[in-house]
Amino acid sequence: MKTLYFLILTIYFFLFSTINSYAQNEVLREQNSLYGISEFGVVVNVEKPESLDNVSIPVDSVRSLMLKELNSLPVTILEYETLQQSDQLPILYLHINIMEGMAETLAFTAQLMFYQPAKLPLNNDVRTMASTWHDSFIGVITPDLANYITSRSSRLSANFRIDYESVN
Numbered sequence: 001m002k003t004l005y006f007l008i009l010t011i012y013f014f015l016f017s018t019i020n021s022y023a024q025n026e027v028l029r030e031q032n033s034l035y036g037i038s039e040f041g042v043v044v045n046v047e048k049p050e051s052l053d054n055v056s057i058p059v060d061s062v063r064s065l066m067l068k069e070l071n072s073l074p075v076t077i078l079e080y081e082t083l084q085q086s087d088q089l090p091i092l093y094l095h096i097n098i099m100e101g102m103a104e105t106l107a108f109t110a111q112l113m114f115y116q117p118a119k120l121p122l123n124n125d126v127r128t129m130a131s132t133w134h135d136s137f138i139g140v141i142t143p144d145l146a147n148y149i150t151s152r153s154s155r156l157s158a159n160f161r162i163d164y165e166s167v168n
Contacts, residue, residue: 033132034114034160035167039076040090041083042066042157048098055106055146057096065154066094070161074168087129090116092160096153101140108149111136112156135159 044066046057067077070092083089094112101107111134118130135156141148 030133031163031167033116034164037075037090037116037164037168039078040092040114040116041078041080042070042092042094043080043083044094044096046096046098049100051100052098052106055098055143057098057146057150062094062096062150062154065151066092066157069154069157073161073164075164088117088127090114091129092157094153094156096149098149104142105140106143106146106149107138107140109136109138110149110153110156112153112160114160133160133163 042063044059044063046059046062048055048057070077078089083091092112092114094110096108096110098106098108113131114133115129115131117127118132120126120128137152137156139149139152
């Protein structure tokens with residue numbers, strides 16, 4: 001009986017220690033993917049149903065707040081016109097999705113992803129864009145607190161800055 005408990009405990013410990021080390025490995029991979037990046041663009045996209053016309057999330061304001069967070073980085077921030085010239089330029093992409101909730105609430109998600117060119121070795125070295133770093137959050141607010149979405153979403157770029165600075 002003691003042997004059975006010992007075996008179960010050993011398997012349990014092995015499984016959870018493996019999961020933790022794997023998760024830490026993924027975090028390090030995301031951070032290391034930012035090494036050597038010298039330029040990127042910043043793009044903001046807000047998605048919401050037409051029924052929420054009264055909820056305003058100004059894309060330019062969110063982008064300005066993000067640029068303020070990224071100001072200390074030794075990188076060149078590419079302008080939107082430059083990004084349109086090539087689909088192989090790195091992009092820090094913020095996607096905000098707002099949905100109607102119940103009882104006059106708004107449910108929302110904000111996802112910040114860093115896309116950069118990647119080579120697919122198993123597909124004849126085809127070059128494509130891949131998300132190599134991400135951060136996100138979800139929330140529920142009342143419509144009068146829509147500015148919270150703007151400020152909280154732009155603060156995701158501070159997490160990007162911290163990770164960038166940790167490897168550069």
